[in-house]
Amino acid sequence: MAVSSVKISPETQRLELLLLLEAIYQKYGYDFRQYSMAHIKRRIDHRLALSGLPSISHLQHAVLYDPVMLLNVLHDLSINVSEMFRDxxxxxxxxxxxxxxxxxxxxxxxxxxxxxxxxxxxxxxxxxxxxxxxxxxxxxxxxxxxxxxxxxxxxxxxxxxxxxxxxxxxxxxxxxxxxxxxxxxxxxxxxxxxxxxxxxxxxxxxxxxxxxxxxxxxxxxxxxxxxxxxxxxxxxxxxxxxxxxxxxxxxxxxxxxxxxxxxxxxxxxxxxxxxxxxxxxxxx
Amino acid sequence: MKHGPFQAIVMGASAGGLEVLRTILQGLPATLPVPILIVQHISPDSDSYLPTLLGKHTELRVKEAEDKETLSAGVVYVAPPNYHLLVEADQSLALCAGSKVNFSRPAIDVLFESAAEVFVSGLVGVILTGANHDGARGLARIKAVGGLCIVQDPQSAQVSAMPLAALAASIVDYVRPAEKIAPLLNHLLL
Structure with missing residues (x-):
């Protein structure tokens, strides 16, 4: 769990999430703005926990300036898990x-x-x-x-x-x-x-x-x-x-x-x- | 911290859960003012028989949770096999086929954490019998946002590992044997 997620209210986090997705779209053209937000939030929380960043706003800064962080986030937001002959x-x-x-x-x-x-x-x-x-x-x-x-x-x-x-x-x-x-x-x-x-x-x-x-x-x-x-x-x-x-x-x-x-x-x-x-x- | 007004109940169960869930649902009236969301660990290949089984002895309507469905009071939503269940900010449901969490899909932590974001202090989380530690993190998250936490008394649970893990992870509000959980929910909600 992100260190700060207890202190930052869920409403503020939702706003930060929208701004992050807008930033990714404006800068790189990948559009996640119409994805399920519950899913995106979960994946982004995972990235925050891995990277040790204190908030989604910090992650936004990192994504805008660090190409490696963009690749990480793209990977997080991709639907990666599949099986052969699933179902x-x-x-x-x-x-x-x-x-x-x-x-x-x-x-x-x-x-x-x-x-x-x-x-x-x-x-x-x-x-x-x-x-x-x-x-x-x-x-x-x-x-x-x-x-x-x-x-x-x-x-x-x-x-x-x-x-x-x-x-x-x-x-x-x-x-x-x-x-x-x-x-x-x-x-x-x-x-x-x-x-x-x-x-x-x-x-x-x-x-x-x-x-x-x-x-x-x-x-x-x-x-x-x-x-x-x-x-x-x-x-x-x-x-x-x-x-x-x-x-x-x-x-x-x-x-x-x-x-x-x-x-x-x-x-x-x-x-x-x-x-x-x-x-x-x-x-x- | 003051709780409520309550808007939803989430429940998580694993080994031995079916019987406990039936006991609890049996004790709740059709007039329950909130929805209930349930994750019961289940084999990924199983048919969606759980809602039918759980619906037999309760006044509440029990159904499998569907993607994009809006929550209604007095309805019990059961996570389908092989999908995680999450709640969106507009109180609709989302399903997700992502990686297993705690070796489980559906996972209790996934439901509890996402519901905590949406309902904050209006959420009641209930951890029941089970053999692993799924749900402990999610219950701690509910506690952290001001929700109310109930854990089945490990002594009364068929398998005590999951209640014990939940008790170790957060300061819970109530520890109750299975047959006392429905009366407690009625007392809190009605």
């Missing part, structure tokens, strides 16, 4: 409900939006590989954080987490042994290079960037929960504009299109696993 039931549904429809395209594009360190992109590549579809696919894995993208490119994960991934993989109906997909070395597992063959990594910020191609499937799970309603609407609109008619959108287990202003543009494929499909005829 095995979802991947089972993807295998059974979505892949048969994707297989009707001679070539298809998949967007993993907010890919963090790449776990979701590799999970998708494995799934396509096991269904004989990977050669026909292109996976666009994007994140606003260049550091996360570098991790995704390296595809290098601690063996302790690979153990969890293996259990998830088995539960999700995996056809092979998960060990077929990585080589272990020095407490790390590196994903095998063929999984990257159809993968493109690119910087893309869901808050400020636009459409970059027509997609048949978009995966964006456990990202929207970090955004406020206005930003959620913007991002779902971006997905709607990026999907081909009949294209699929997959959200996290606790995210829904139910209250989105774009709900009418989609139909439900499987509500429990949050799989949606863009309607073929939509209003302009």
């Amino acid at each position: 095995p039931g979802f991947f089972l549904a993807l295998r059974q409900e979505v892949l048969p429809r994707l297989s009707t395209y001679p070539f298809f594009k998949i967007w993993v939006a907010g890919c963090a360190a790449g776990q979701e992109a590799y999970s998708t590549a494995i799934l396509l590989h096991e269904n004989g579809l990977y050669d026909r696919a292109r996976i666009h894995a994007t994140d606003f954080n260049p550091h996360s993208l570098e991790q995704a490119r390296q595809g290098n994960y601690p063996l302790t987490t690979i153990k969890e991934y293996t259990i998830n993989y088995q539960k999700s109906g995996g056809l092979n042994s998960f060990a077929d997909y990585y080589t272990a070395c020095d407490q790390h597992g590196t994903m095998r290079p063929f999984l990257q063959e159809q993968m493109v990594f690119a910087e893309h910020n869901l808050v400020t960037d636009g459409v970059f191609g027509e997609m048949q499937l978009i995966l964006c799970r456990n990202v929207l929960i970090y955004f406020n309603k206005e930003l959620q609407n913007r991002v779902v609109g971006l997905f709607k504009d990026s999907l081909c008619p009949g294209g699929f959108l997959c959200l996290g287990a606790k995210e829904s299109l139910k209250f989105s202003v774009h709900a009418d543009a989609f139909e439900v494929v499987q509500e429990k696993e949050r799989i949606y499909r863009k309607k073929r005829i939509t209003q302009a």
Whole structure:
């Protein structure tokens, strides 16, 4: 806990937080102003505790003058935690409900939006590989954080987490042994290079960037929960504009299109696993 | 320090929590003037059965907490498996899939610390039975902002580690066996 957080009132801290986010946006262009403030506050408290700075205002000063502190804060505010085959039931549904429809395209594009360190992109590549579809696919894995993208490119994960991934993989109906997909070395597992063959990594910020191609499937799970309603609407609109008619959108287990202003543009494929499909005829 | 008026109750439980939570919720009336937010440690893969189980023997409405949902008095919100539960300044709920805290997701500390920021002296925090120290930090935070702290009597708890850790971390206002917690809340709130 920050030394001073007992003395500084929560209202003052909220103000300091808004000013910090405004400063980051004005100086560097990264826009966190429409993120969930409860989440941001928690991450910033964590940074204060690590750095020993007495207040968010001090952190603002450090971020403006010290590029290393900016990188730290960007890392804190990125959504870094993901697993491979997180929610095995979802991947089972993807295998059974979505892949048969994707297989009707001679070539298809998949967007993993907010890919963090790449776990979701590799999970998708494995799934396509096991269904004989990977050669026909292109996976666009994007994140606003260049550091996360570098991790995704390296595809290098601690063996302790690979153990969890293996259990998830088995539960999700995996056809092979998960060990077929990585080589272990020095407490790390590196994903095998063929999984990257159809993968493109690119910087893309869901808050400020636009459409970059027509997609048949978009995966964006456990990202929207970090955004406020206005930003959620913007991002779902971006997905709607990026999907081909009949294209699929997959959200996290606790995210829904139910209250989105774009709900009418989609139909439900499987509500429990949050799989949606863009309607073929939509209003302009 | 003077507490209240109370605006919300947060409860945290781990091993043995289900039974204690049922005992407490059973003793609270539908007219409870505040919402209750609960983190019960639970396997990440489990279905969302907890609200159904907890809702069977209480007049209160028990539901799984949803992202962006606004809190209502007399409703019990249970953190879903594999997500942290937080409270926003406008008293809506937020879910977060971030790292585990104290090996737990949902974690009691995450809920308690974020609720403390929002409700300050209007918050009641309750730590119940459990086998680790999750919640101790969060309860201390509630105390620091002027909220009211209740801990289940370790002697009456199925697993005493969590109540003991909470007692070690802050000066709590009340230590009570499970069956005395609902009467105490009624006395404080009604």
